[in-house]
Amino acid sequence: MTFFARTFGALALGLMSALPASAQFFSADEVVQVSLLSGYRLSDDRHMAAIRIDLAPGWKTYWRAPGEGGVPTVLRLTDVEGVTGMAIHWPSPQVFFTNGLRSVGYEGSVILPVEFALNTNGAAEVEGRLELGVCYDVCMPISVDLQGALPPSTTRDGAIAAALSDRPYTASEAGAGAVTCTIEPISDGLRVTVRAQVPATGNDETVVVEHRDPMIWVSEAATQRQGGAITAVADVVPADQGPFALNRGDLRITVIGSQRAIELDHCTG
Structure with a gap:
């Protein structure tokens, strides 16, 4: 129906x-x-x-x-x-x-x-x-x-x-390890560097970083894999383009490849 x-x-x-x-x-x-x-x-x-x-x-x-x-x-x-x-x-x-x-x-x-x-x-x-x-x-x-x-x-x-x-795998289902987020200030917001121990997801891997507040803009992440670890760097910019406090729990991180996707719910410092 x-x-x-x-x-x-x-x-x-x-x-x-x-x-x-x-x-x-x-x-x-x-x-x-x-x-x-x-x-x-x-x-x-x-x-x-x-x-x-x-x-x-x-x-x-x-x-x-x-x-x-x-x-x-x-x-x-x-x-x-x-x-x-x-x-x-x-x-x-x-x-x-x-x-x-x-x-x-x-x-x-x-x-x-x-x-x-x-x-x-x-x-x-x-x-x-x-x-x-x-x-x-x-x-x-x-x-x-x-x-x-x-x-x-x-x-x-x-x-x-x-x-x-057909949803993305969870971190636990995929056997992912530790996920860390390093934060540094930039002129109009913050730069987040994500490092994750995560199995390969296929060719052309892409990491997507999202903020739970849709008013906060997140750039496309520059992604690089080395062995069992993946690194992604993205800028997080609020509407007023100024300094702000970022709660790592507000970030949603998804690794997407040609074979599967893995959603990493949170990261630590």
């Missing part, structure tokens, strides 16, 4: 300063289809639904931290009945390089499981808007209205379960 989804018009934006005269422009419906899977009821007043994104060949969309060449994917609830909160469970992404820019995301089809917290035993209602970017040689920002019911059925959806199992 799927919820109703309506795609608004999108504006095609060039990734380069100019497109050739032969450039082709696309409508949103030609490159992406979005639906919301109604999912199934869990214990403890929770419900697992999902957003399904199907992309035309060659097009891609983005992870929660899209990189400098990507567009954030954001779900905002505008009206709810029986729902008190939500969390997206992101499957392991890929790293792309286009026109010299790095981005992190998905191609083909991707299912984003969405876990809702409920205050009802019956059907709940949700209404919201998904904002995402889809890119090929051009990028299209797209806004999709989503609405529907979360039925109390406990029959599990195999596609959602598969997406949940």
Whole structure:
């Protein structure tokens, strides 16, 4: 079962300063289809639904931290009945390089499981808007209205379960060792050097450093591996571009390679 989804018009934006005269422009419906899977009821007043994104060949969309060449994917609830909160469970992404820019995301089809917290035993209602970017040689920002019911059925959806199992490994599951973060001041914020004992994740390894506050900007990390250890250096800059206190517990560190991804929840001094 799927919820109703309506795609608004999108504006095609060039990734380069100019497109050739032969450039082709696309409508949103030609490159992406979005639906919301109604999912199934869990214990403890929770419900697992999902957003399904199907992309035309060659097009891609983005992870929660899209990189400098990507567009954030954001779900905002505008009206709810029986729902008190939500969390997206992101499957392991890929790293792309286009026109010299790095981005992190998905191609083909991707299912984003969405876990809702409920205050009802019956059907709940949700209404919201998904904002995402889809890119090929051009990028299209797209806004999709989503609405529907979360039925109390406990029959599990195999596609959602598969997406949940495709999440990054935890540090414990991957056999990762110590993770340290060295912090030094820079003119507009702080520089963080991450050193982690972590198994190889495949080719073209990338470390993504995130801050839990979306208003704090984190640069792409310069990544280097030596044997069983990986090092990444990133700048963390607050909105006022001045000195600030950084809690290492607010950092989320993910190592992404061609074979798997590993999420390192925290680091020490």
